[in-house]
Amino acid sequence: MKNISRQITVTASKMNSDTVKLVLLIVSISLFVLGAGAPAGSGGIGG
């Protein structure tokens, strides 16, 4: 468990903060687009 925790900490500290910001930006816009849009697919499953 300690090893996993240490690994996560090391990986997170290695990640560029700009990359994290970009990922959060993309996730935010993707979720907005899915929530705001209302297309209907052939299976009747929109989103």
Add this chain to the structure above:
Amino acid sequence: MILLFAVAVGLLAGIIRARIQKRRINLPSLRLTWLVILAFFAQALVFQLPATRYRVSEPVVSAALVGSQVLLVIFAVANLKQKGFWALTLGLLLNFIVITANGGWMPISPETVMQLVPGAMPGSLHVGSRFGASKDRILEPTNTVFPWLSDQFLLPEWIPIHVAFSLGDVFIAIGAFLFLWSLGGPQAKS
């Protein structure tokens, strides 16, 4: 899901634009992003998750849709100064208007449904019923408020994805593209 295509294309275009012009990617700060997460979570419960989407009554589904779109309107207006958000906000408002004007559902005509599902028997599509587990309700155009804002457009037949979309969806796709394209542009002056 078709709208995510605009996100992917816009992101790719923004990255290529930044690379060509040897710039760093712009990373604007969006305000109130937690509203987007909250709105998406509400919609995921009533539209996406198999464990919950068929168990929720239709009035609750439509209330969740309208309520979540109110949250998204607040988010969009709070970020209106960002590039592309004029189109995102306009598209959202067009969808929001037609959905609220038609009882909390996006209207879709029986003709459009027949084009989407060519194998469906005409009698199996009940006017007034929900179209699958989507945000749409099947309504005759004569009984639809603002039918020109409904899910009425179809992709060309040579595209293997069958989906109906609205004018609002078009603006949302344009807005997503413009916002992500702007990430590769000049740094905004603070």
